[in-house]
Amino acid sequence: MSREVRVAVFRPDDERLRDAVELLDSLGATPVPDPMLAVEPTGAVPRDDADYAILTSKTGVELVADAGWAPGETALCAIGDSTAEVMRERGYAVGLVPDEFSSIGLVEALRDRVPGARVEVARSDHGSVVLTDGLEAAGGYVHETVLYELVRPPGSGESAERAASGELEAALFTSSLTVEHFLGAAAERGFRDEAIAGLNDAVVGAIGEPTRETAERFGITVDVVPEAADFEELACAVVEAAAPTYHE
Template sequence: MSRDVRVAIFRPDDERLAEAEELLDSLGAEAVADPMLEVRPTGDAPDDGEYVILTSKTGVELAADAGWDPEGATVCAIGESTADALRDAGYEVDVVPDEYTSSGLVEVLADEVAGARVEVARSDHGSAVLTDGLAEAGADVHETVLYELVRPEGSGESAVLAAEGELAAATFTSSLTVAHFLDAAEERGIREDAIAGLNEAVVGAIGEPTRETAESEGIEVDVVPEVADFEKLACEVVETAAPTYHD
């Protein structure tokens, strides 16, 4: 497969971006690395709770760096990647929902959290589905913002390429990456052209919430993997964009 199959990736500029570039290279595609999220730690650590919920690998790493001790709490991870990060940091994981979403976690916990203090430690862009759902189940919900997610200065190369019809595919890994991509396009005065370009390309969304955000903005989504995992997303997107990549 020729390297003109350009796939935009929006992961933060750390090991996640490097791993994504390496993965796309192994699939025979050219990665257009355009980070749409920059992590800014707040310096806070998870508060005490009978249940403590972590929703990302980044949050786990920041909690561990802060010396967080669960002190007998029921530790909950929103998905397997977060659970793996917790285990790698030396924590035991008690709850991982079958559906790796806020609503999936609420469903698992709804029957047992009434009257319990539930600590949710995450970014400043966490979904209200989680906190509202737990509160409706009768939990005393407290939220700690471990980090802020901002759009990096200078981001938007992928929006320019999309507007010019030079992208074969794009991989959105959160609703916020969709919003920041569109903000970058708007900043350059090419929002509509960028959306039109994406709609001529293969667009992947890591899960249903991301798909819904993209489609609400007029972006047609072609790929949503069954499991919210970047490797699965990238493989399915490249396979859809260039079905012979593995030959």
């Protein structure tokens, strides 16, 4: 690598952050771990009398499994392969994973199945209305259960301080909420505008279009959006863009 690449990563402080740090280390970058999301369970569990139940995250699966939730005859849907994998590990049969791992992809996959059906959506308090509104528009009777709230951890914001000081070469945003919490942490420390300017001098990656749109709405220029909403693909592309490998 031709220069040091300090990369801010905002994943929750669990194995996702540890795996991200390990990946960035393997790419020759210097990780700047700064968790911007923490999970606060609500204690709620999904209904067990729906025709379809949708789980949108690994965290949600673990919470319902730990609570002993049994879906009965409900057909289970996962928003992507990683969620589906955890569902199977926890003993749930996965009936549907959309080709496109997104709310839009789920709506398209279920559009012809949900008219007149009861659809349970179990997720965080920051779930997109694209999913619930889309399923209702398709004719489903939608009920949403908030399994957990996503909050900004106390003390977060080291990455914002580094960005404001010009000490970041890259940043990896994995959701709209990580963007919002990054800016909240920067504002709390009194240098929101400087942090945005610092990011705009760095290489910024967003895991998908909704995250990119959120960042750009706040004045953050996004340089990299991977074809697949995959963290490893995002990290590799951003590190390569921040410090290209030159071949003679």
